[in-house]
Amino acid sequence: MEQRERPVVEARVAVVGAGYAGLTAALELTDAGVDTVVLEASDRVGGRTLSELRPSGVRVDHGGQWIGPTQHRLRALAARFGCATFPTWETGRHLEVWHDGTRVGYAGAAPATGPGIPEYERITALLDRLADTVDVDSPWQTPRFAEFDGHSAESFFRSETGDEDALRRLALAVQGVWCAEPSEISLFHVLFYIASAGGYEQLMETRDCAQDSRFTEGADGPARAVAAALGDRVRLGVPVRSIRQCAAGVELSTDRGLVRAERAVLAVPPTAVRRIAFDPVLPAARRGWIGHSPMGRVAKVHAVYRRPFWRAAGSSGIATLYGDHPVGVVFDNSPEDGQHGVLVAFVYGDRLTRWAALDPDARRASVLAALVAAAGPEAAEPDDYTEKVWPQQEWTTGGYECFVTPGGWTGHGRQGWREPVGRLHWAGTETASVWNGYIDGAVSSGERAAAEVAEALAARAVAAPGPAAPGIMSSRHEQHR
Numbered sequence: 001m002e003q004r005e006r007p008v009v010e011a012r013v014a015v016v017g018a019g020y021a022g023l024t025a026a027l028e029l030t031d032a033g034v035d036t037v038v039l040e041a042s043d044r045v046g047g048r049t050l051s052e053l054r055p056s057g058v059r060v061d062h063g064g065q066w067i068g069p070t071q072h073r074l075r076a077l078a079a080r081f082g083c084a085t086f087p088t089w090e091t092g093r094h095l096e097v098w099h100d101g102t103r104v105g106y107a108g109a110a111p112a113t114g115p116g117i118p119e120y121e122r123i124t125a126l127l128d129r130l131a132d133t134v135d136v137d138s139p140w141q142t143p144r145f146a147e148f149d150g151h152s153a154e155s156f157f158r159s160e161t162g163d164e165d166a167l168r169r170l171a172l173a174v175q176g177v178w179c180a181e182p183s184e185i186s187l188f189h190v191l192f193y194i195a196s197a198g199g200y201e202q203l204m205e206t207r208d209c210a211q212d213s214r215f216t217e218g219a220d221g222p223a224r225a226v227a228a229a230l231g232d233r234v235r236l237g238v239p240v241r242s243i244r245q246c247a248a249g250v251e252l253s254t255d256r257g258l259v260r261a262e263r264a265v266l267a268v269p270p271t272a273v274r275r276i277a278f279d280p281v282l283p284a285a286r287r288g289w290i291g292h293s294p295m296g297r298v299a300k301v302h303a304v305y306r307r308p309f310w311r312a313a314g315s316s317g318i319a320t321l322y323g324d325h326p327v328g329v330v331f332d333n334s335p336e337d338g339q340h341g342v343l344v345a346f347v348y349g350d351r352l353t354r355w356a357a358l359d360p361d362a363r364r365a366s367v368l369a370a371l372v373a374a375a376g377p378e379a380a381e382p383d384d385y386t387e388k389v390w391p392q393q394e395w396t397t398g399g400y401e402c403f404v405t406p407g408g409w410t411g412h413g414r415q416g417w418r419e420p421v422g423r424l425h426w427a428g429t430e431t432a433s434v435w436n437g438y439i440d441g442a443v444s445s446g447e448r449a450a451a452e453v454a455e456a457l458a459a460r461a462v463a464a465p466g467p468a469a470p471g472i473m474s475s476r477h478e479q480h481r
């Protein structure tokens with residue numbers, strides 16, 4: 001079919017992606033009276049959050065799930081739509097299982113003694129001190145910016161210590177927070193991310209930190225509520241394939257026709273931007289940034305039991321596993337009412353790549369072996385078992401977020417990170433200054449992008465009062481046919 005014959009949707013702003021960033025941007029713009037349409041490739045909203053009600057009646061979060069007390073933007077959004085949270089289960093003793101099989105139980109947030117702890121604590125305190133120097137709004141203004149960005153986390157850790165146990169702890173921390181290996185990630189990005197969260201402890205711990213609470217109705221609950229409020233402004237199953245900018249506006253080509261708007265917000269991760277064709281091509285800085293922003297590699301595996309049996313033995317169900325286990329960390333992900341027991345296992349980085357290549361039986365057996373090591377023999381026989389391998393998700397291709405490789409920030413950050421390109425504005429958690437990589441960061445990025453767009457539209461209205469260019473300023477939403 002000729003392009004001009006294809007159905008056309010017109011709006012003042014087109015938002016690409018109905019994750020938290022895109023939905024928030026659309027909500028802000030709609031609240032401000034700006035006609036906005038959201039184009040989502042998949043058949044659901046929520047992006048990297050995805051909750052599922054299992055046949056057992058237990059709701060599991062396959063993607064992002066936790067919310068912390070300083071995640072103010074997400075808290076405000078959840079409060080607006082009445083989405084409740086409850087504290088993460090963590091009563092009892094936690095466990096470390098070492099590469100040599102040694103099991104060390106501990107109470108409190110982190111183990112006080114154990115192999116490598118003094119060096120691990122010294123280096124993480126140093127990371128905090130260096131993170132204190134980071135300017136999260138203009139990262140390139142940070143003292144020693146290029147020096148830090150020239151290091152990988154691995155080269156920095158190895159320059160600081162030869163203690164292999166401390167290095168194991170640091171490697172698991174990097175895998176757990178960024179779903180990547182320490183050799184892959186820029187030290188500056190690690191420092192930026194720590195600063196963006198408000199400290200290393202915020203990233204790592206449960207109570208009063210990033211893993212503090214969960215959503216009673218699933219972490220995509222607020223996203224579903226926003227989408228319901230936006231109504232038919234949200235279009236599902238509409239992948240954007242190419243975007244053309246011209247003097248009058250933007251034209252987005254989708255699988256279901258053309259969309260014309262004055263401005264577009266791209267609320268997708270850098271890896272998804274890479275799959276869209278741009279005319280004119282994106283500036284070199286933006287392309288360079290995208291090239292330095294691979295997606296982390298993670299799977300979440302839930303095992304559901306009749307009851308949280310580990311609690312009777314004084315165990316919290318929270319375990320950290322070093323060595324050959326595919327699983328890095330286990331949490332008690334039981335529902336708020338405690339009627340079932342749920343363990344969630346995280347598989348990250350290179351361990352994920354090896355594990356995902358196994359056949360389903362071998363994958364299940366290896367995860368259950370890790371859960372037995374973490375919670376005891378009863379863990380071998382769950383009533384329900386479900387995996388979500390994020391690199392296999394068509395439109396997300398990984399998680400939790402895109403991280404930045406060495407040299408990415410210095411080479412391309414200033415103009416490539418989130419600077420608008422003509423009529424294109426960038427949202428998504430990867431563009432956030434606060435809680436970058438988290439749902440909260442996605443929400444604040446949507447708010448920032450909406451403010452940028454509103455300002456640009458207002459400036460245009462002042463510069464050129466009177467009727468808008470034909471076909472660009474229509475407040476009409478046409479249905480795709």
Ligand SMILES: Cc1cc2nc3c(=O)[nH]c(=O)nc-3n(C[C@H](O)[C@H](O)[C@H](O)COP(=O)(O)OP(=O)(O)OC[C@H]3O[C@@H](n4cnc5c(N)ncnc54)[C@H](O)[C@@H]3O)c2cc1C
Pocket residue numbers: 016017018019020021022039040041042045046047048049062063064065066067238239240241267268269272276298299300390395396398399400401427428429430437438439440442
């Ligand atoms: C396993 C896992 C665990 C996590 N745990 C946590 C946690 O506990 N707490 C926390 O705060 N964060 C967590 N995160 C991170 C959090 O989920 C993300 O930071 C957040 O959801 C990102 O939102 P976003 O809107 O920026 O991007 P996304 O959610 O990725 O939204 C982008 C949307 O764009 C769509 N899209 C892509 N390409 C196109 C296209 N061409 N056309 C149209 N649409 C397109 C996608 O389908 C998607 O819906 C986790 C993530 C994962 C995967």
